[in-house]
Amino acid sequence: MGLTIVVERTTAHKAKPAIDQLSFGKYxxxxxxxxxxxxGKGWHHPRIVPYQPILLDPAAxxxxxxxxxxxxxxxxxxxxxxxxxxxxYKNLQRLNRSNxxxxxxxxxxxxVMEALRQLIKVDEDWIxxxxxxxxxxxxxxxxxxxxxxxxxSEQYHFIIILSPVGxxxxxxxxxxxxxxxxxxxxxxxxxxxxxxxxxNYAAGLKAQQEATDKGYxxxxxxxxxxxxxxxEVGSMNVFFKVGDKVITPALNGSILDGVTRDSVIxxxxxxxxxxxxxxxSIDELVEAYRSGLLQEAFGTGTAAVxxxxxxxxxxxxxxxxxxxxxxxxxxxxxxxxxxxxxGAIEDPFGWVVEIK
Amino acid sequence: MGLTIVVERTTAHKAKPAIDQLSFGKYxxxxxxxxxxxxGKGWHHPRIVPYQPILLDPAAxxxxxxxxxxxxxxxxxxxxxxxxxxxxYKNLQRLNRSNxxxxxxxxxxxxVMEALRQLIKVDEDWIxxxxxxxxxxxxxxxxxxxxxxxxxSEQYHFIIILSPVGxxxxxxxxxxxxxxxxxxxxxxxxxxxxxxxxxNYAAGLKAQQEATDKGYxxxxxxxxxxxxxxxEVGSMNVFFKVGDKVITPALNGSILDGVTRDSVIxxxxxxxxxxxxxxxSIDELVEAYRSGLLQEAFGTGTAAVxxxxxxxxxxxxxxxxxxxxxxxxxxxxxxxxxxxxxGAIEDPFGWVVEIK
Numbered sequence: 001m002g003l004t005i006v007v008e009r010t011t012a013h014k015a016k017p018a019i020d021q022l023s024f025g026k027y028x029x030x031x032x033x034x035x036x037x038x039x040g041k042g043w044h045h046p047r048i049v050p051y052q053p054i055l056l057d058p059a060a061x062x063x064x065x066x067x068x069x070x071x072x073x074x075x076x077x078x079x080x081x082x083x084x085x086x087x088x089y090k091n092l093q094r095l096n097r098s099n100x101x102x103x104x105x106x107x108x109x110x111x112v113m114e115a116l117r118q119l120i121k122v123d124e125d126w127i128x129x130x131x132x133x134x135x136x137x138x139x140x141x142x143x144x145x146x147x148x149x150x151x152x153s154e155q156y157h158f159i160i161i162l163s164p165v166g167x168x169x170x171x172x173x174x175x176x177x178x179x180x181x182x183x184x185x186x187x188x189x190x191x192x193x194x195x196x197x198x199x200n201y202a203a204g205l206k207a208q209q210e211a212t213d214k215g216y217x218x219x220x221x222x223x224x225x226x227x228x229x230x231x232e233v234g235s236m237n238v239f240f241k242v243g244d245k246v247i248t249p250a251l252n253g254s255i256l257d258g259v260t261r262d263s264v265i266x267x268x269x270x271x272x273x274x275x276x277x278x279x280x281s282i283d284e285l286v287e288a289y290r291s292g293l294l295q296e297a298f299g300t301g302t303a304a305v306x307x308x309x310x311x312x313x314x315x316x317x318x319x320x321x322x323x324x325x326x327x328x329x330x331x332x333x334x335x336x337x338x339x340x341x342x343g344a345i346e347d348p349f350g351w352v353v354e355i356k
Numbered sequence: 357m358g359l360t361i362v363v364e365r366t367t368a369h370k371a372k373p374a375i376d377q378l379s380f381g382k383y384x385x386x387x388x389x390x391x392x393x394x395x396g397k398g399w400h401h402p403r404i405v406p407y408q409p410i411l412l413d414p415a416a417x418x419x420x421x422x423x424x425x426x427x428x429x430x431x432x433x434x435x436x437x438x439x440x441x442x443x444x445y446k447n448l449q450r451l452n453r454s455n456x457x458x459x460x461x462x463x464x465x466x467x468v469m470e471a472l473r474q475l476i477k478v479d480e481d482w483i484x485x486x487x488x489x490x491x492x493x494x495x496x497x498x499x500x501x502x503x504x505x506x507x508x509s510e511q512y513h514f515i516i517i518l519s520p521v522g523x524x525x526x527x528x529x530x531x532x533x534x535x536x537x538x539x540x541x542x543x544x545x546x547x548x549x550x551x552x553x554x555x556n557y558a559a560g561l562k563a564q565q566e567a568t569d570k571g572y573x574x575x576x577x578x579x580x581x582x583x584x585x586x587x588e589v590g591s592m593n594v595f596f597k598v599g600d601k602v603i604t605p606a607l608n609g610s611i612l613d614g615v616t617r618d619s620v621i622x623x624x625x626x627x628x629x630x631x632x633x634x635x636x637s638i639d640e641l642v643e644a645y646r647s648g649l650l651q652e653a654f655g656t657g658t659a660a661v662x663x664x665x666x667x668x669x670x671x672x673x674x675x676x677x678x679x680x681x682x683x684x685x686x687x688x689x690x691x692x693x694x695x696x697x698x699g700a701i702e703d704p705f706g707w708v709v710e711i712k
Contacts, residue, residue, distance in 0.1 A: 163415075198558070202555050
């Protein structure tokens, strides 16, 4: 490697928001990490600097051709005062898989981990300790070359910003109502649905907005080919408890390989609950609901961890799950996952990494 | 409207590039147009300022969730010294259709046209006059709100930049070789394929790169559902001459409603050449080729105008079209379209708009 991270500390610390004002991704810490890429030179000049606006040419490719990737991670303050991260290497591996899909040069995962460590330490006073809070970490890459030809950029910024957060949903762990989307499609096999890139999120905004207007929190996405297989819920992976089993869509190339998804599958198996990863049609779910077998549904993701679903609206039919309350599997997963993440429950998997 | 465009002229004019150095989207003029949007306030503060970098918070939504749209237009210097634009209102209408799809607030098309007029006049010395050159115009919208929740931004910039350009392809009007893509998918019905948004272009980079590595200029995209119907070529619409007819994929929701595409259809009909807009499978094309009926293929778009295709590679089979040379229909269209655009041929359709 040989690259040394240069640290320039701020002289003007910002006021920290009150804990009950945090919400999600609204406040940012005093510092950020930034590193540049130039063709022929590679990634270079890694540095921690005061959080500040970035200056880009209006022709920068990120503004025109969406060549971006990002990750979402969290750091937690334990009751004993330690700082923990949850499976950070999984996120960094996925970051590089996203980079490959978007024709962005690969990042040195060891260097990025060291950048995370140093940045979090510099801003460690910003990590909230209250139950349900954490420091959200947003690494991202943007294409900065100022030319309009449609081709991979020859210049990039890799940036990490940090945001103290409360619960992703204002409802907290309370169940959300979900609209099953039949008009819009998020992604399709052969596309970029399994990469964490801006275009996937842009593609979902309109459906999200229309669902919100109808009184729903998120949409449940169906596949783009048959328009019947379950993909994701909002920007989370999704699980269903049907009878004694838990089922979740298989990684088919159009959904995200979620770190929380993988952890939930491993946890359920650890608890001897049968888990199936396979294609799940909306018809199968409706049938399971009618016969009383569909007991729970929940989304999984870094931001919300576990997000129980209280109602599914499928073409006007309202499917109420577990009487609209958080189900026992979702509750147990949420308690265990957040317990491990916050260091309150012993981690049997070696998932948590202490930041020293 | 009531909004007045404020003009701040530069005091430091840039050196203009030599005509043979232009290429595409590499040099930018002395000024740019910018206007801001804030929720509750609407679009405001339209202004022409010296071309300059823009300053954005690293949490700006454009960097994370790809909420962007753009347009591509051209202005031409006629032999008599007039400045002409080609069907600009069609582009502005499409810009607003893209805005609607991406949950971006609508722009006042009259105000944008006035901004284009004033900006082009301020930088009119930058419009090259040589055959094959023009002033490329790039209007675009980016989401600037600095929060990480996945939802439509409450703040935007609308920007117009100008770039004197030569031919899009270094080959000029010479035919290009095209790789028919069977692994990657650009867009699918229900997605954002018919909006001019960054994510569609990001999704195409990897396939483009692999095609380039194999010695091809662009890819021919197949649909994401059946993986057999023709969609677009690179970032252009595509036409085929089969027997006495010209055929092009119908607007199915996943391809762009190209202004050049529409103009070509109207021109062909004007010349009494039969045009069909419908689903076209790759199998149909291969069959037409084998029976000697597939005479020409060409892409259409603002940047390249008409781009003849000399070869199609479909799963290793090389289909050579018109002996690899520009076909008569493509040549006639190119000459007529660029002739109208440059004011060298009288415009029978009322398409050109003089900028005064």
